[in-house]
Structure formats: structure tokens, C-alpha cells
Amino acid sequence: MQYWFGLTIINSAIEPDHLDHWSKAAIEQLHQLELAPATRQTLNSHLRELAFLIEEQQSIDKQIKAQAITCGQQNRIERLKTADGVGHVVASTFAAELFHPERFNRPEQVAAYLGLAPMVRESGGKHDRGRLRPVGQKRLRSLLIEAAWIWRAKDEQAKAFYDRLLSRSSIPQKAIAALARKLAIKLWRLSLDPATA
Structure with a gap:
């Protein structure tokens, strides 16, 4: 995307519609742009790389x-x-990562297994929930955090939950991790029985 912005500045090219989603129509518009030969060659190279990556993703x-x-x-x-x-x-x-979801008895166990449970520090009667525990399924945790961002964008209740946590902590990462934890628990319940989610 940064390459495209540089290209538009240099060549005064018009950005195709839907380029933020890299739709087929937007990519086709990029192929049709009139550009200087060296710029066209560079853009074509990037478009071939993009086509390869899309094909690889579809194969996987x-x-x-x-x-x-x-x-x-x-x-x-x-x-x-x-x-x-x-x-x-x-x-x-x-x-794949949870495989036998019935082995977990409580949502907290799932959150801990996935590394989405916050560390709790107790001192003088105060409970402080800090960073996430540096354990668990890192790859799945990352995917759940990405999915939580999408969930937040699509669902008003998820957005309200995120906004409420963000107003308390002022740390977006903390709020989205809590939303990812909530999503993980929802998925665990769906794994067990669709009626319980």
C-alpha cells in the first residue's frame, strides 16, 4: 500500500476504487493505468507477486x-x-489446537491454555491484572486477536465491550486481548455444543 501512495505522488495516478480490499476490479484497474515504462515494469512485478501470493493462499x-x-x-x-x-x-x-475441547472444564482453563489469561498480581489486598501470560498457543492467540478486531468492527456488542475496557485501561492492546479471550471462550463453547454459545 505504501508503494501505491509513492506511485501516485510520482505519477499523479488516480487510485483505483476498492484498493484497500485489493478487489479483482481494483487490481485490473492497476493493470490498465498508463504509467512511465520503468514504473509500469515495477508495478507489474508487484502485481505478479500479489497474484502468486493469492494463488498460494488459495492452495493452502x-x-x-x-x-x-x-x-x-x-x-x-x-x-x-x-x-x-x-x-x-x-x-x-x-x-486443531484445542482438538478435544471437552478436556477443559471452565472458560478460564481455555483462556490460560491459549495464553489469553492475564497475570494477576496481589499485594496488600489489591488485585492488579497485568500483561498476558507468556505461554500458550502463540499462533492461535495471534489469529484470535486478529479475529477480535474483525468481530469488534462487525458486532455492536463486541464494540461496546471493547470501548468499555478501553475507557478503563486506555490501552488498546489490553482491550482487544480481552475481546479475543471472550471470542476464544465463545468458540470453545461452540466446539462443545452449538446451543451453549
Whole structure:
């Protein structure tokens, strides 16, 4: 994206519609722009790289879906995908990392396993919830935090929860981690039984 802004300044090119989502139409508009030969060559190189990465992502997504069917996780993954912000990658990773969700008895155990439980410090009767514990499933935790941002954007209740926490702590990372924890617990419940979420 930064490359595109530099390109527009140098060539006074008009930014295609929907470039923020890299839609097919926007990419096609980039192919049609009239640019200086050296700029065109550079842009074409970037567009070929983008096409390769899109193709790789599609290939990996197909492999993940096939693996989910092979492991008998397809129904669980489809249930997980009903949550806002959760796509196939998050759902598949969650199903694979938790695998036997029934082994957890309480939501706090799931949060701790995923590294989404805050460390609690007690001193003189005060309870201070600090950083996340540096343990757990780092890859899944990162995916859940990304999914929480999407959930926040799509769901008014999630946004209100995030805003309430942000007003208390003034730390966006802390608020989004709490929302990711809430999402993880929701996904755990969906993994067990769709009626409990």
C-alpha cells in the first residue's frame, strides 16, 4: 500500500476504487493505468507477486479444508465459522489446537491454555491484572486477536465491550486481548455444543 501512495505522488495516478480490499476490479484497474515504462515494469512485478501470493493462499486454504474433512473436524469448523470475525483459517486452527475441547472444564482453563489469561498480581489486598501470560498457543492467540478486531468492527456488542475496557485501561492492546479471550471462550463453547454459545 505504501508503494501505491509513492506511485501516485510520482505519477499523479488516480487510485483505483476498492484498493484497500485489493478487489479483482481494483487490481485490473492497476493493470490498465498508463504509467512511465520503468514504473509500469515495477508495478507489474508487484502485481505478479500479489497474484502468486493469492494463488498460494488459495492452495493452502484447499489443503486446510481437505485436512479438516480427513480428521473429521468439518462440522465443528463450520460451527466455529458462524462467529463474527472467524473465517476458515481461524476456525481450522482453533479446532486443531484445542482438538478435544471437552478436556477443559471452565472458560478460564481455555483462556490460560491459549495464553489469553492475564497475570494477576496481589499485594496488600489489591488485585492488579497485568500483561498476558507468556505461554500458550502463540499462533492461535495471534489469529484470535486478529479475529477480535474483525468481530469488534462487525458486532455492536463486541464494540461496546471493547470501548468499555478501553475507557478503563486506555490501552488498546489490553482491550482487544480481552475481546479475543471472550471470542476464544465463545468458540470453545461452540466446539462443545452449538446451543451453549
